[in-house]
Amino acid sequence: MCGALEVLEGRDAVQRDLDRLERWDCANLMKFNKYKVLHLGQNNPKHRYRLSREWIERSPEEKDLEVLVDEQLITT
Template identity: 75%
Template sequence: MDSRIECTLSRFADDTKLCGTVNTLEGRDAIQRDLDRIERWACANHMKFNKCKVLHMGQGNPKHNCRLGGEWIESSPEEKDLGVLIDEKLNMSLHCMLAAQKVNCILGCIKTSMASRSREVILPLCSCETPPGVLCPALGPPT
């Protein structure tokens, strides 16, 4: 797949990324040529890409449109990469906020469903559901 690719091609399991600098027309044309090469490779190998998105990064990005085959690739303000949600500024604050909401929801369920609030009962439940080093403020102090 990656023979004659001009831009950076990354693959992990079933995930493929093509990255390049497209602040000039030459850069835009290079990434489009690579997309065309990848599409030809996929057709020759009876494969198909799905869920293709463009994440434009950097200030002053001209946000050029790209095609894969005959279809325009949709632009996205943020994307998940290997389970981490990042945006066009490489900011992970949305990912952190969503993770905190999920943990707080789980802790709320533990709080409302457990009759005992003793340290022996609550602490193992918290440590199973929250990352190391995170306290369980939603539960209050153990008794």
């Protein structure tokens, strides 16, 4: 899941998506066990997000499909 967060509405949209994901999770009797926030961009406000009542941990880098992405990635 990702979003452009130059304004507070973007932050709120990502949180709404996380809330929907949580409802889907509960309705389907599933539990997500790995989730982290990776902030990209030079002027990223680094908002905090929650899933259920827990704050999602921030990570400086993540690997997906053997590709390592870190917060130093410059977006244009």
